[in-house]
Amino acid sequence: MTRRLLGYVRLCAFAVLAASLLGCSGDPTGSAVVQDQNAYLAELAAWKAERVASLKGPTGFLNLVGLFWLRQDVSTFGSSPDSDFVLPRQAAPTVGSFHRENGQLVMTVEKGIEVFHDETLIRAIVMDDDQSDQPVVLTHGSLAWTVIRRDEKLAVRVRDFDNPAIEAFKPIKYFPVDRSFRVPAILQWFDEPRQLRVDTVITGLDWRPQSPGKLKFEIAGESYELEAYDSGDELFMVFGDLTNSRGTYPAGRFLYASMPDESGLTMLDFNKAYNPPCAYNEFATCPVASPQNRLKTKILAGEQFDSPIQAPGSAH
Numbered sequence: 001m002t003r004r005l006l007g008y009v010r011l012c013a014f015a016v017l018a019a020s021l022l023g024c025s026g027d028p029t030g031s032a033v034v035q036d037q038n039a040y041l042a043e044l045a046a047w048k049a050e051r052v053a054s055l056k057g058p059t060g061f062l063n064l065v066g067l068f069w070l071r072q073d074v075s076t077f078g079s080s081p082d083s084d085f086v087l088p089r090q091a092a093p094t095v096g097s098f099h100r101e102n103g104q105l106v107m108t109v110e111k112g113i114e115v116f117h118d119e120t121l122i123r124a125i126v127m128d129d130d131q132s133d134q135p136v137v138l139t140h141g142s143l144a145w146t147v148i149r150r151d152e153k154l155a156v157r158v159r160d161f162d163n164p165a166i167e168a169f170k171p172i173k174y175f176p177v178d179r180s181f182r183v184p185a186i187l188q189w190f191d192e193p194r195q196l197r198v199d200t201v202i203t204g205l206d207w208r209p210q211s212p213g214k215l216k217f218e219i220a221g222e223s224y225e226l227e228a229y230d231s232g233d234e235l236f237m238v239f240g241d242l243t244n245s246r247g248t249y250p251a252g253r254f255l256y257a258s259m260p261d262e263s264g265l266t267m268l269d270f271n272k273a274y275n276p277p278c279a280y281n282e283f284a285t286c287p288v289a290s291p292q293n294r295l296k297t298k299i300l301a302g303e304q305f306d307s308p309i310q311a312p313g314s315a316h
Contacts, residue, residue, distance in 0.1 A: 037179075040177075040179070041177065044177060044271060044272070047272055048172070048174070051172070051274060052169075052171075052172065055169070055280070056166050056169065058159075058161060061277035061280055061281060061284055062163065062165050062166045062169055062280060062281070063159045063160055063161055063163045063165070063166060064157065064158070064159055064163075064277075064281050064283040064284065065088055065143075065158050065159065065160045065163055065283065066085070066087065066088075066145075066156070066157070066158030066283060067155055067156070067157055067158070067282075067283040067284075067285075068084075068085040068155055068156045068158070069153060069154070069155045070098060070105070070147075070153075070154045070155060070156065072084075073099060073100055074097055074098070074099045075097060075098045075099075076094060076096075076097045077094075077095050077096055077097060077098060077107075077156070078091055078092055078093050078094040078095045078096075078110075079091040079092065079093055079095075080093040080094055085156060087143065087158065088143065088160055090141055090142065090143070090160075091140060091141065091143055092110065092113050092140070094110045094113070095109065095110060095113055095115065095140055096108050096109040096110050096113065096115065097110075098127070098156065104126050104127075105126070105127045105129075105147060105154060106124060106125065106126055106127065107124065107125055107127050107138065108123070108124045109122060109123050109124065113140070114140065115138050115139070115140045116138065116139045116140075117136060117137070117138055117139075122138070125138070127146075127147045128147075129146070129147040129148060129149040129154060130146060130147065130148045130149060131149045135147070142160055142161045142162040143158060143159065143160055143161075144158070144159045144161065145157060145158045145159065148285070150200075150205055150207070150285050151205050151206045151207065151208065153205065155285075157283065158283075165280075165281070169280075172275075172303055172304075173303070173304040173305075173306060174271075174302065174303055174304060175271075175300045175301050175302060175304060177271055177301075178271065178300065178301050179271075180219070180220070181219065181269070181270035181271055181299060181300070181301035181302075182267065182268070182269040182270070182271060183217045183218060183219060183267070183268050183270075184217065184265065184266075184267055184268075185215040185216060185217035185257070185265075185266055185267065185268045186215070186216050186217070186260075186263075186264045186265055186266075187212065187213050187214070187215050187216075187228060187235070187260045187264035187265075187266065188213050188214050188215075188216055188225075188264065189212055189213040189264065190211065190212065190213045193210050193211060193212050193230065194210070194211050195208050195209070195210055195211075196208065196209055196210075196211050196227065196229075196290075198238065198287045198288070198290050199287070199288050199290070200285055200286060200287050200288060201251060201276075201278045201284070201285070201286050201288060202285055205285060207285075207287040209229035209230065209236075209287075210229065210230040211227050211228060211229055211230065212228060212230055212235075213228060213264075214226065214227055214228065215227075215228050215235070215237070215257070215266070215268065217268055219297060219299075220297075222297065224295050224296075224297070226239055226292075226293050226295075227290065227292050227293055228257070231256065233259050234256045234257065234258060234259055235256065235257045235258075235259060235260075235266065236254070236255075236256055237254070237255045237256075237257070237293065238252050238253075238254055238255075238276070238287050238288065238289050238290070238293060239252055239253060239255060239273075239289050239293045239294070239295060239299075240252040240253075240288075240289035240293060240294035240295065241294070241295040241296075241297060241298060241299040242295070242296065242297060242298045243298050243299060243300065244289075247304050247305070247306070248275075248299075248302075248303070248304055248305050249275045249276065249279045249303075249305040251276065251278065251286065251288040251289065252276070252288055252289030252293070252294075253273040253274060253275060253276070253289075253299075253302060253303065254273070254274050254275075254276055255268065255269075255270065255272065255273045255274075255302075256272070257269075270299050270301040270302050271301045271302055272302060273299065273301060273302030273303060274302060274303045275303050275305055279305055
């Protein structure tokens with residue numbers, strides 16, 4: 001039996017099993033169904049709480065206050081309006097500068113200014129970026145920054161751990177939980193993994209993920225497919241649907257799924273679809289849903305979006 005046929009057979013069997021668990025428990029009181037639903041709702045509640053904690057945490061996206069693309073050999077950095085990269089006003093007028101040296105990016109700190117790396121006061125340091133094994137994170141008061149690499153372009157990403165946006169963050173709105181949007185899917189592998197080109201919210205900046213194949217699934221009896229991206233032990237998707245700009249974020253939403261078994265079987269739970277970081281500030285570099293991943297249906301599940309926090313911008 002071929003891998004594809006085996007996957008189809010297992011998908012059919014899984015769908016029958018899922019239907020039996022949801023509607024034919026054999027319990028005349030329905031208590032098993034109620035318990036299953038309560039367990040699922042508790043799982044979603046825990047996921048939502050973890051989601052908010054991640055957004056508000058030290059590596060979350062609510063504390064971002066700057067994103068500066070490195071386009072010249074030397075760039076100054078500080079709160080002075082004359083700086084190439086202008087920091088929030090609590091920073092020193094001149095914190096230091098970035099320059100390229102022997103193929104590396106080096107930050108040199110202005111004399112008399114306190115900048116720390118792992119609680120050690122530094123004067124100069126090679127800024128290993130976020131694609132390296134040990135990215136360098138520097139701090140100055142409540143501010144922290146690191147260098148990110150996107151599509152072979154470098155930028156300085158700045159955080160403020162005291163950013164008022166953290167405390168001002170409002171509860172995320174969700175569609176009502178609907179288990180009909182929790183569906184089995186089958187991964188149809190490409191002959192070889194493909195590196196794809198995906199647009200981002202920043203004009204001229206691409207994202208190039210590896211894709212093992214396409215996930216095929218059904219919603220309300222209609223067939224759909226999504227390109228899946230490799231994300232370690234999970235699959236990651238950026239998808240659009242007919243609710244975009246009409247209740248959900250215009251550029252699409254994110255979704256993870258467990259890595260399928262050898263037959264390609266996994267589960268897509270659109271109740272866990274969530275807004276990309278660029279929904280909350282202008283300093284993220286989010287991929288947007290590709291034309292292939294724009295579903296011609298309404299996914300009335302997962303996170304909603306009801307305020308124009310950010311529109312796509314350009315690398316600046």
